[in-house]
Amino acid sequence: MNAKKNNGFRAAFGNAFLGFDYAFRTERNLKIHFTVAVLVITAGALLKVSALEWAILMLTIGAVFVTEMINTAIEYTVDLASPEKHDLARKAKDVSAGAVLIIAASSVIIGLIIFLPKLIALF
Ligand SMILES: Nc1ncnc2c1ncn2[C@@H]1O[C@H](COP(=O)(O)OP(=O)(O)OP(=O)(O)O)[C@@H](O)[C@H]1O
Numbered sequence: 001m002n003a004k005k006n007n008g009f010r011a012a013f014g015n016a017f018l019g020f021d022y023a024f025r026t027e028r029n030l031k032i033h034f035t036v037a038v039l040v041i042t043a044g045a046l047l048k049v050s051a052l053e054w055a056i057l058m059l060t061i062g063a064v065f066v067t068e069m070i071n072t073a074i075e076y077t078v079d080l081a082s083p084e085k086h087d088l089a090r091k092a093k094d095v096s097a098g099a100v101l102i103i104a105a106s107s108v109i110i111g112l113i114i115f116l117p118k119l120i121a122l123f
Pocket of ligand 1: 029091093
């Protein structure tokens with residue numbers, strides 16, 4: 001019983017990892033987010049952001065990845081359900097892309113709030 005549960009847990013974890021790996025290899029936007037995340041983490045270390053600022057940055061990076069991956073999943077699902085052109089398919093993809101745009105804009109603002117004062121203080 002427990003071994004069965006463990007196998008189920010391992011399989012679910014493996015599937016989730018495969019999903020991330022597949023999305024990362026095929027989605028250009030995820031590679032861009034990854035590059036920006038590395039730059040933000042480097043800047044955070046160099047500019048010595050506080051523990052709370054680290055927490056906000058990590059949450060923001062996570063939110064961008066999660067939103068982009070859900071957007072990708074919605075695109076796959078829409079393509080499966082409606083390979084032909086359909087107004088609802090267009091709306092579903094546009095709303096999903098809008099969600100990515102909102103979190104991307106929010107993260108730029110969060111980045112400015114955290115890093116701008118520290119950069120200004122350098123000069
Ligand atoms: N089946 C469809 N019916 C109607 N419009 C669609 C359909 N598929 C895509 N579109 C329109 O084309 C746009 C781009 O869709 P596409 O699937 O190419 O996403 P994408 O450009 O690959 O997105 P991303 O860059 O986030 O991966 C959608 O936002 C939507 O407006």
